[in-house]
Amino acid sequence: MSPEGKRLLNIIVLGFGFMFMFTAFQTCGNIEQTVIKSINSTEFHGSGYTSMAIIYGVFSASNLIAPSVVAIIGPQLSMFLSGLLYSGYIAVFIYPYTWSFYTVSVLVGIGAAVLWTAQGNVLAINSTDNTIGRNSGIFWALLQFSLFFGNLYIYFAWHGHVHITDKDRQTVFISLTVISLVGCFLFFLIRKPDPESSPSDPFETPPQCESTESISTATSPCAGLCSQALDAFVKACKMFVTKEMLLLSVSIGYTGLELTFYSGVYGTCIGAMTRFGKDAKSLIGLSGIFIGLGEILGGGVFGMLNKNDRFGRNVVVLLGLITHFVAFYLIFLNIASNAPLAPEGGTDLQAYISPSVEVALLCSFLLGLGDSCFNTQLLSIIGFMFRDNSAPAFAVFKFIQSIMAALAFFYSNYLMLHWQLLILILAGFLGSVTFFVVEWQVESSRRDSDYDSI
Template sequence: MTPEGKKLLNIVILGFAFMFMFTAFQTCGNIEQTVLISFNGTDFHGTGYTSMAIIYGVFSASNLISPSVVTVIGPQLSMFFSGLLYSAYIAMFIYPFTWTFYTASVLVGIGAAVLWTAQGNVLATNSSETTIGRNSGIFWALLQFSLFFGNLYIYCAWRGHDHITDKDRKTVFISLTVISLVGCFLFFLIRKPESEPSSSSDVTESLLQTESDDSSASSRSVSYFYVFILNSCKLFCILTFYSGVYGTSIGAMTRFGTDAKGLIGLSGICIGAGEILGGGVFGMMNKCTRFGRNPVVLLGLITHYLAFYLIFLNIAEDAPVAPEAGTDLQAFITPSVGVALLCSFLLGLGDSCFNTQLLSIIGFMFKDNSAPAFAVFKFIQSIMAAIAFFYSNYFLLHWQLLILVVSGFLGTVTFFGAEWVAEAKRRNSDYDSI
């Protein structure tokens, strides 16, 4: 197999490993608030939103050390041990206690920082300028298949259930724990890519370009710092919404009938369909137009705005914070299951537009220093996710949608600026080489 073929195989294995792990973890996140509301244990006092806020708060702080961990033990072992912490968090739901619930939340936050920093490193080291868009799309599409399988099981198992029993909970989380562990061991199949031989002319050119690269590093870092901040606000606010809040809201709508709980799983499947379609198509589009990545990001913003508007019309405002019995309130139209699932698909499609292009631009601009770059990216993302999960305990639906609208607009505008800077630098580099 050629070196390029081995790199592509590494990306595929990475995608499958994350698919198994996040089949378990994303399904867990999608249902945990509903599961804990239905939990019979009188000594348990925890909420899924608070747990996720803790995870992403610790995730944020841990990004300060995650590049060092990845450098010391390598990306492969970093992902394996981090995956074990994810598996432990999922297994905790089999017999949940308040202290184990929140302790596991702290540990998985640490693991998440190391996992995603290592993932970014593997993606960047197995990609080139010409393959980073393709590889980002392949990885993202495989990752988002995780939304299909676990949520399909949830839909089939919980359809028609008004209450989640202890048996239902244990069966689901034992299965998810095993699936997560399979993903952990797949990381051992990833091989270190072969370094391409450098000719003497390559070395000379590299030495000649060092001075100009150093002089532009400061301005480039400043430019991308802003896109990190505002796109992180956008991405993890929407992740918080579709991975924890929206499914809970659908399950709380008593006007959807006895299938409301099962619709949580079906909603996750529709989100996954949008993510996979976007990952497969939009991962390639940054090379297909003269405007680079901007058209895809703009499409993501328009798609999300349409979804937010339909959710505002279709879902009751108190659905995210409704008790176990749910809410009987109606929004502005008669609640429609079809509209709710269409919104799920649009949320996934729009999210993939942003994520594939961000993975591509970061992997390209910081190929030789990818671990710190992805750590900074995840650091800012996780701060916003922690804030978003915290306010999800209290904010009604229309306020959460307003936050998403504002952060989406700001994130898109800053991405445009960063992409234009990157394109200008690319053109200047081509001119200098000529």
């Protein structure tokens, strides 16, 4: 197989591994607040919103040390061990206890930082300047198939169920745990890229990756590991305060806020709408499917077809902003303002139009489409700008995204729907403007470079 073919195969395997893992985890996140409301146990008093806030809060802090972990044990083992923590979180719902639920939430936050830093490292190592856009799109599209399969299962499993029984919950979460474990083991199929195509090989252990000079200054292999881990941490901190990353942090932060909304809040709102009838709970799964369809379409069209930035990143981000604004407006009209905070029995309130399942599902599709526009372009521009330091760059990306997601999950416990939508609108507008500025700077530098090479 050619070096390029091997790198493309690695991206596909990476995408399938994440697809299986997040078929389980994203489905879990989409339904957990609804499931928790249905649990009748004196030993469990958890909150799905609080759990996700813990996960993303720990995730954000752990991102500053994640490059060091990846540098020490390599991306394959990093992704596998992190995946096991994700599987443990899902398994907690089989027999839930408050202490185990929140304990595993902390561990998943740490694992998530390591997982996504390693993923960004593998993506960058297996890409060139010409293929980073295509590979980002392929990975994103495969990842978002997770929303389709997991939520399709939920739709059929809970169709017609007004109340989720213990047996319903256990059957679903046993299945999701097994699916997550399959994804973990798929990471071992990723092969080492050819040396000539990847000057810094992340699949080797750190002492083998270091230069002869750096190894000779170390008194032991352990010292070499610590030195490289510290170097990765310092690079992440320095990269965080660069002008480009500070500007991108606004758009990255927006993706964290809307991640919270589409992955946890919106599904809960739909399930709480009693005016949708007895199938309201199963509509959570159907909503997730439509979010996934939007993500897949966006990842395919604006990633794989954007191989050479043919359409321009700014155009795609602008489309994502418009798509999200339309979705937010329709949600404001269609969903009751107290839906995020409604009890297990749901809410009988009506918004500004007669509640429509079709409009609710259209909004799900638009949320997914807009999210893919933002994320594929952010993956592309960060992979392009920081290709030589990809692990720290993606660690900073996830640090910013996850801390904003944690904030959003926290305020979701208290804010009515219309206030959450207003926050998203303001953050989306500011994030798009700052992205445009960075992209214009990148294009200007590229044109200057092309002119100097003539």
